[in-house]
Amino acid sequence: xxxxxxxxxxxxxxxxxxxxxxxxxxxxxxxxxxxxxxxxxxxxxxxxxxxxxxxxxxxxxxxxxxxxxxxxxxxxxxxxxxxxxxxxxxxxxxxxxxxxxxxxxxxxxxxxxxxxxxxxxxxxxxxxxxxxxxxxxxxxxxxxxxxxxxxxxxxxxxxxxxxxxxxxxxxxxxxxxxxxxxxxxxxxxxxxxxxxxxxxxxxxxxxxxxxxxxxxxxxxxxxxxxxxxxxxxxxxxxxxxxxxxxxxxxxxxxxxxxxxxxxxxxxxxxxxxxxxxxxxxxxxxxxxxxxxxxxxxxxxxxxxxxxxxxxxxxxxxxxxxxxxxxxxxxxxxxxxxxxxxxxxxxxxxxxxxxxxxxx
Amino acid sequence: xxxxxxxxxxxxxxxxxxxxxxxxxxxxxxxxxxxxxxxxxxxxxxxxxxxxxxxxxxxxxxxxxxxxxxxxxxxxxxxxxxxxxxxxxxxxxxxxxxxxxxxxxxxxxxxxxxxxxxxxxxxxxxxxxxxxxxxxxxxxxxxxxxxxxxxxxxxxxxxxxxxxxxxxxxxxxxxxxx
Numbered sequence: 001x002x003x004x005x006x007x008x009x010x011x012x013x014x015x016x017x018x019x020x021x022x023x024x025x026x027x028x029x030x031x032x033x034x035x036x037x038x039x040x041x042x043x044x045x046x047x048x049x050x051x052x053x054x055x056x057x058x059x060x061x062x063x064x065x066x067x068x069x070x071x072x073x074x075x076x077x078x079x080x081x082x083x084x085x086x087x088x089x090x091x092x093x094x095x096x097x098x099x100x101x102x103x104x105x106x107x108x109x110x111x112x113x114x115x116x117x118x119x120x121x122x123x124x125x126x127x128x129x130x131x132x133x134x135x136x137x138x139x140x141x142x143x144x145x146x147x148x149x150x151x152x153x154x155x156x157x158x159x160x161x162x163x164x165x166x167x168x169x170x171x172x173x174x175x176x177x178x179x180x181x182x183x184x185x186x187x188x189x190x191x192x193x194x195x196x197x198x199x200x201x202x203x204x205x206x207x208x209x210x211x212x213x214x215x216x217x218x219x220x221x222x223x224x225x226x227x228x229x230x231x232x233x234x235x236x237x238x239x240x241x242x243x244x245x246x247x248x249x250x251x252x253x254x255x256x257x258x259x260x261x262x263x264x265x266x267x268x269x270x271x272x273x274x275x276x277x278x279x280x281x282x283x284x285x286x287x288x289x290x291x292x293x294x295x296x297x298x299x300x301x302x303x304x305x306x307x308x309x310x311x312x313x314x315x316x317x318x319x320x321x322x323x324x325x326x327x328x329x330x331x332x333x334x335x336x337x338x339x340x341x342x343x344x345x346x347x348x349x350x351x352x353x354x355x356x357x358x359x
Numbered sequence: 360x361x362x363x364x365x366x367x368x369x370x371x372x373x374x375x376x377x378x379x380x381x382x383x384x385x386x387x388x389x390x391x392x393x394x395x396x397x398x399x400x401x402x403x404x405x406x407x408x409x410x411x412x413x414x415x416x417x418x419x420x421x422x423x424x425x426x427x428x429x430x431x432x433x434x435x436x437x438x439x440x441x442x443x444x445x446x447x448x449x450x451x452x453x454x455x456x457x458x459x460x461x462x463x464x465x466x467x468x469x470x471x472x473x474x475x476x477x478x479x480x481x482x483x484x485x486x487x488x489x490x491x492x493x494x495x496x497x498x499x500x501x502x503x504x505x506x507x508x509x510x511x512x513x514x515x516x517x518x519x520x521x522x523x524x525x526x527x528x529x530x531x532x533x534x535x536x537x
Binding site for chain 2: 004005006031032117118173174177178179180181264267268270271272274343345346347348
């Protein structure tokens with residue numbers, strides 16, 4: 001049996017990256033995710049798997065190292081927190097436009113601006129609707145446990161390589177900083193150059209005689225060709241939307257009301273729901289695991305038989321727009337959130353539910 | 360079994376480490392556990408607290424509004440958390456620096472003079488383990504041997520010579536509780 005360990009979410013990401021066989025990590029420290037880089041430095045994977053771990057001179061440098069590494073077919077990643085992700089926005093758009101697989105971790109803190117170091121989910125729009133310029137999407141995974149922090153590293157890379165598109169783990173300060181039990185994924189070796197060449201025939205690895213030159217560029221001045229590129233991206237996105245939605249439902253079978261929340265906020269809601277059910281109020285939870293693609297169908301289906309939905313987020317109301325679009329005005333959809341690094345407790349959530357939905 | 364614990368005091372008192380050792384002890388005992396710190400610049404003073412939940416079933420929220428047990432090591436934390444203890448719950452506090460003692464009558468209150476006990480131990484760094492000893496005596500959530508297991512995991516091997524001292528501090532803390 002695999003060893004059960006106790007660690008922080010940030011530490012779990014670092015361990016999982018080494019075990020997945022990641023080729024390179026490029027990052028720059030920022031609270032509340034600095035343990036990712038610190039743990040990687042302590043693990044010294046360059047002496048075991050050969051993984052490169054590099055503290056770049058800035059977030060801008062880090063994301064462009066990811067861009068370069070990804071272009072060669074290597075499994076590369078970075079991690080940061082909200083203001084750092086904003087600095088990376090240009091690079092993120094280029095990586096999406098280059099159709100490159102990469103993993104980006106955002107352990108969100110309160111903003112806007114330099115904000116606070118405390119937990120937040122205020123980057124939902126940035127992660128799911130763009131962030132950088134242009135019509136692009138990331139696959140966005142929202143972990144709610146330390147176990148998912150570990151598991152989503154592998155899942156994120158698998159999806160990124162499957163669809164040649166970047167994936168993001170959108171976590172928050174709670175799940176990054178808290179410790180709980182985790183079983184780490186089994187270690188596997190990094191891919192050999194031959195395996196990379198087979199898996200990534202598009203990679204720019206130096207031209208052998210056996211194939212034509214590979215060119216990766218995000219610049220296309222012929223707008224007809226640029227439209228074709230865009231249509232190709234959209235084709236990929238539509239397949240991802242069809243096949244890769246992930247969502248957890250709790251207590252929805254007999255639910256008369258719903259809460260919708262992601263990440264650690266979903267766990268706080270679950271406790272509120274358990275308390276509500278103790279008092280005979282039948283509330284269910286929908287926890288989107290992929291924020292993009294969004295589990296529209298789950299909410300659409302449930303909105304036909306529940307009486308109201310409370311969307312609970314550590315922001316002023318972002319995911320609620322996607323929930324409202326899924327509910328299509330069939331039932332009331334209200335929002336409850338705390339801002340700027342404040343985390344509501346289960347009682348506050350329950351009170352808000354009673355006030356805004358139960359009435 | 361489910362025990363929801365808050366440990367709160369000044370940064371530097373070993374609040375987070377104490378919670379960590381408790382969490383590792385729970386791991387040795389095959390319990391479910393969450394350890395949620397108030398993170399930030401508290402290492403250099405200010406108040407620090409950590410929520411530790413031990414349970415024999417899956418834990419939903421790592422963030423709580425009320426607690427079964429509060430371990431309180433300064434006045435600010437007492438002011439903040441006394442009212443967040445569930446009725447019938449337990450408050451353990453060190454009277455050192457406390458000028459407004461707890462007033463609730465619907466909880467069990469234990470005064471544990473752990474700071475004073477560190478003078479007997481001749482070692483201020485044993486403080487959090489003395490407090491932990493008192494907690495274990497009052498709320499027997501994990502056996503002492505699991506705590507020692509936890510310590511072995513938390514302490515780097517080069518510090519394993521200190522395991523005995525820690526055990527003595529835990530014993531001292533247990534003795535402080537009548």
